[in-house]
Amino acid sequence: MEVRIEDLVKRFGDVVAVNHVNATFESGKLIALLGPSGCGKSTMLNMLSGILPVSEGRIYFDDQDVTSLSPDKREVGLVFQNYALYPHMTVLQNICFPLKIKRIPKKERIERAKEYARMVHIDDYLDRLPKELSGGQQQRVAIARALVKEPKLLLLDEPLSNLDAKLRVEMREEIRRIQRESGVTTVFVTHDQEEATSISDYIMLMKLGVMQQFAATRNLYNDPANLFVADFIGNPTINQLHGIYEEGSIRADGFAKAIPIGNYKIEDGTRIVFASRPESVLVSKKSGETEMEVEETYISGKDTLCVLNAGDGFLRAYVDNEDAPEEKTAVRVSFRKKGVFVFSEESGERYYE
Amino acid sequence: MKNTSDKLKDFFQYLTLFTGAAIMFLPFFWMINSSFKTEKELLSFQSFFPKELLFDNFRQAWEMGDFLKYFGNSVFVTVVCVALTMFVTILAAYGFSKLRFPGRDLIFTVLVSMMMIPYEMLMLTNYETIRHLHLFGKIWSLIVPFTSSIFYTYILRNFFLSVPDSLYQSARIDGASDWQYLWEVMVPMAKPSLVTIALLDAITCWNSFMWTMLMSSGNRNIRTLPFGLTAFTSEAGVHYNLWMAGATIVVIPMIILFLFCRKSIITGVSRGGLKG
Ligand SMILES: Nc1ncnc2c1ncn2[C@@H]1O[C@H](COP(=O)(O)OP(=O)(O)OP(=O)(O)O)[C@@H](O)[C@H]1O
């Protein structure tokens, strides 16, 4: 089912938790709602589920306007951050609950519940109470309960945040698999950019209630709309040099020479932020436009991370271990076309070539 | 190996428990023992045990006091009171904990503060209520004043408050209405509290005396056991052996009930009725 939100606003008193958001979630895709704590992700999700009334704007499921439909009529499944399993019911009863409410005959109910329990690999624990399960198992029960009524939309609110690092990686792949198998349109809330990029088809990145960018996951990394997006996505974070634009170069603060960055539609003298992905910084001993000093080097796996002195700022770059330069020596630096962006320092808006 | 001081401690613990149990048990034993004696035997203190077991006391007591009727009334009043109280309590506790309406907490505070009004005062207003409802002499006069309880509502409300809202939201998304959420999720979750409340209420109802006396002194058809027994002692004259037989008849159903529900009564009472 396709989900369309139009000019969605949510206010809590003076706080604008969600600020004029427009987007369309394609049917059958997994969309990550990403952003720092307090940016309005849960608020958005709760408006989609119907738990929270909207202040302004409309929500459409396919062509149906569901803005004022109550949660029990929306046919969505929601997995809460704390799972919200019914503590007095066994795993099987928990999964059966939505079907019981729908008055589906007991036999069919149990059959369908077991099917979904199998899908999330929880079928060995059907008779246990939630408190007798680990966090990961509880989460899978919550997912099965959300899926069993065959919702048109599955919503997950930071479902992995209570799990340890290893289980988190396992479970996110599990969620991806389950989503693929069931083909249900899914919105997944997280504040972890790595989690978002590793499982989603699309990412909506939010900041203080304002949507920063909504794009295919790959594009968000390769083509960020503004400095916030470029900074938020990517690990290690993107390099940032502040300085003045001048005829295809940046005069970085505290750095003696102009660094060529290519021609952008910017007036000379404008303050900019020159951002470059670490893998787009090319370090070599011989060729390259700019000379910089290597501050520190760290070996990480097959690569060496070099920290290059660039005046007030610095650049991180990866070099093959064999080619790694010595610390405190000079190297020559140039930039790839890909993974290099220029933003306005004042507004964070992106400048294009 | 336990050392001597531990053994000593054990000894005194058991001694205390034994003494307590003996003190509790003795009146019961005395009552049952006496109910088998002839009146002369009972008053002369000649022998501890009855010379022969005199079942005739029971027959006489049974015929003189209408115990079967009293028992039936007691059961009816208790069952209906408990059922209505539970129903009202559950709805009130849900309303005062989970529904949002203006003045909710203020109203509840006022209700709770009314628990300080002494029961004897309430009897006057209850009397008036019953009079206006024209229920004098009817068994419903024993029920109507006791169909709700602020105290139980307070206990249950505390439990409901401790249930996270995400369960409510979850149930709503699972398709449940408020009503279904209450009965399918909240009530089963509160079962331990509810059992405790039901037992406490049942004991209170069963033992209710003052009000029953007030309402049923005029009509022997609506007497319950506690007042029925008292009435019997005056109607039967001073025959201690018959009194004891009557009292034994009254107590036996309670003992049977206790033997059946022993486990839930003990857990219910020992949890103090205050935790969920
Ligand atoms: N019921 C409420 N009343 C008032 N303000 C609220 C309420 N719920 C949320 N807010 C505010 O709205 C903003 C967005 O909250 P929201 O819970 O959506 O953030 P979030 O992105 O989910 O954060 P987190 O990652 O920490 O869960 C916050 O500033 C929060 O303080």
Ligand SMILES: [Mg+2]
């Ligand atoms: Mg949140």
